[in-house]
Amino acid sequence: MIIYQTEDCIVSLPLPLFLVVEDVGWWQGEDDSAVHGPFRNRFPRRHCLADYQALTQLSERLSMRIAIGMVLGEWDRNNLLKEITGATWMGRDWENCLNQGPWLEETAEYIRENEQHLELAVHGLCHEFWQGGQAQRSEFHDSDGRMRSKKIVTDHLQAYAAIMEQNGFSSFPRIFVPPALHHSFGNGEDSMQAVLRDFGIDYVTTRFSRTRLYSPPVHEKITWECGVTLLERGVSPVCWDEVAAVPRPVGMNPILALHWGNLLHPDPCRSSEIVARWGEHILTETTGLGRILSVDAADCWRQAAVFYLADIQIQEQKISVNLKNLQAMPSLCGHFSLKIIGGHPEKWQCLGAQMVITGRDHSIVSVKLLVEPERHRIDILLH
């Protein structure tokens, strides 16, 4: 979004772009939804360590700690899910021996060692909810966006934490990605956000048009309740079951939602070709003034909040950015970025924030504004 333009200078507040990969974590590839089993990735083989290495490769190419929406049911080492109502298609007979092998520890260790590249996000135990042998969409909400009972939701999230612990993942994720986009918002202490907050979740991304809204969002693309911020995910540019997908335009939302199989090749040795293609595509889509790559979820949520909610005033050679609309959510305050062509940003004076040049790409200079604590108004004097 161009916020200032003269003959020799353009200043843009860019929309962030952050990658969230959904449905990571299954070991089996088959989609068994037609027989009331789980909706897996419809992938033509078992998953393996190389499928996580491909994600790390993409993270490195983008210099982004990407979020991976994990379904953890098939990581259950002790069959604890037999005790959890509705968690699996086998109910009390849950037996996960098919997925219990050395690959669990090998892959867990790899993910732990690469936490600077891959950030685990909660996507569910097995994605759906089972009752009387029938699968229902989805695990935490029904298909009308009604949250399942607080006890069921809490039991499922506690089981998720227990499976994380079994596999040596120390801290509970701070991101929640609703499975199958069924979610609700706006009913305060009765809300899903109140439950998620108690588990330490800060960020949710989903499609607002598929969410049951008990009260209107703060903005059509971003809102919050109980200390949790929800960000519009938009439509994925690629169908969930498209294997080794060809990159397509990413759309004008802060989140790029892909599914694991989109980034993988049936031959694990060739996934590097797929993620290299996506890496180049995403970098190309963010080189201009309008978009900026996020380094992680917090960076994305903050930049999006400023993009959607900041009040920007221009007076001759001054840009004033008022962040009062973000005050209610401390996690959204901090730094944000601008992109600039021309002018002399290294000479500009900035009140209320420290301005640091973070990159140059041809004629475009990227700057980060490190907002001073408690400051809600920043003045940039362009001379």
Ligand SMILES: [Zn+2]
């Ligand atoms: Zn999913």
